[in-house]
Amino acid sequence: MTRMSTEYTGGGDPRRTIELLWGVPGPPRRGPKPKLTVADVVETATRLADADGLEAVTMRRVADELGVAPMSLYTYVPGHAELIDLMLDHAHGELTAELPTTGWRDALTAVAEDLWRLYHRHPWLLQITTGRPPLGPNTFAKYERELSALDGVDLDELELDAVVGLVIGLVQGTARGSIDAIRLARRSGLTDAEWWERSAPVLAGIPAADAANFPRASRVGTAAGQAHDAASNPEHHFRFGLARVLDGVTLLVERR
């Protein structure tokens, strides 16, 4: 049973990465014409990641897909890590839908839902731990858009930043749950329910795992498991959490 890989961001010299992100033209070219563009590489890598997860994005596989030798990719991209930075910013470029103008609560809800959907379109986004986010145009625009949802709300800058962070964190956490369930179901061929049915008898054979030792956990766990099939459970967590968070923020705003 091999595991997957999440990847880190922001490690190397930021210079070249930033230039790549913003597509600076560079000095006039002298040598032979490039077969590819940076965009080709990023888009191919994204397609691989969408289909098979971030661990499928290897230099060898991307190169293969592009009909090119692995080392040729290093002409376009400094390395594997930077490629993933580029993929991340590229994906953030999909967040362009207009926000509703019916108030900050609707707008923030739309931000959360757009992000929820983005993560489900590109599940590998949540395998990246964005230590320092890539300083690319789309990531900037994403933050700008999120803040614009709170236009006119009477909070100071620190609070605005914290509110946006709170909502994003909520989406990431719950979407991670949702996506993990989907991915595990696909890779193991077992739904969450089937997996439980298989695990339960093993647990039942272990005296220490008796429900009496974990009364609350077994009561709540059973109820939660029965109420929604596990696939929809994370979505319920998302809706529930968003409602609580927005309520909490409303309270803060009204206290002004």
Add this chain to the structure above:
Amino acid sequence: MTRMSTEYTGGGDPRRTIELLWGVPGPPRRGPKPKLTVADVVETATRLADADGLEAVTMRRVADELGVAPMSLYTYVPGHAELIDLMLDHAHGELTAELPTTGWRDALTAVAEDLWRLYHRHPWLLQITTGRPPLGPNTFAKYERELSALDGVDLDELELDAVVGLVIGLVQGTARGSIDAIRLARRSGLTDAEWWERSAPVLAGIPAADAANFPRASRVGTAAGQAHDAASNPEHHFRFGLARVLDGVTLLVERR
């Protein structure tokens, strides 16, 4: 610039893993006496992960640390993935502090803070994507303890589950930010501030990245960056988010 690895959970046949987690004795031993125990392996692996991150937990390094050939580890543990399951459950065993009895709000706050500290003691915990959590005794006990914080609160099972999930998700999200900042500072030798100072001039040289294009982002980002040095920023997010979430839950409870 090499990146790190987050790892997946719950992939293989659950049977053997569950037995390992609960320490079932197994049939009477016939062969030579084992040099090690499963606990030795798990603890050594944990020590490595604490020091150098999850990517330092390779079968070769763990074996080396134990003075044993790599393949010997497979006597104790089915594979690398299962070892990480065991590490996860083992770490959850550190969450045993008594919860305050002064009300659910205090209790839930303690749960959040304990978890915050656990993640900072063992940053690698957040590199694991717990698709399906390992069904080990300590993970069960953790969930049980979290639910016990809400004893006596008038919510149904689904709501209890969702509230606990919400708080845990908040801690995970904000702790991830905190830990990533620490880790990046350590590995790059740059504090967040220094890293920004280095990146800023590069960005300044890019016309499209002008502040005028991202008015809100540049205003809020600058303010947030100045108010707290970036290292404490995540902790502020944590406190702020927890307050909002608890307010939101309070509203729900009072609506009863």
Add this chain to the structure above:
DNA sequence: CCAGAACTCTGTACGGCGTACGAGGAAATG
């Protein structure tokens, strides 16, 4: 008491990974 079963330990090897290095060839410059 002893043959054989059961178990631990290990060396070797395979196929994967990122990427350093250097050679070869193509295009633009002078």
Add this chain to the structure above:
DNA sequence: CATTTCCTCGTACGCCGTACAGAGTTCTGG
């Protein structure tokens, strides 16, 4: 046309997880 500049790629190194088979150790059944 010589030279510089750049793209492309084959090879190789050092990692990784782990399959497999052999060697050695301990316990069991007869």
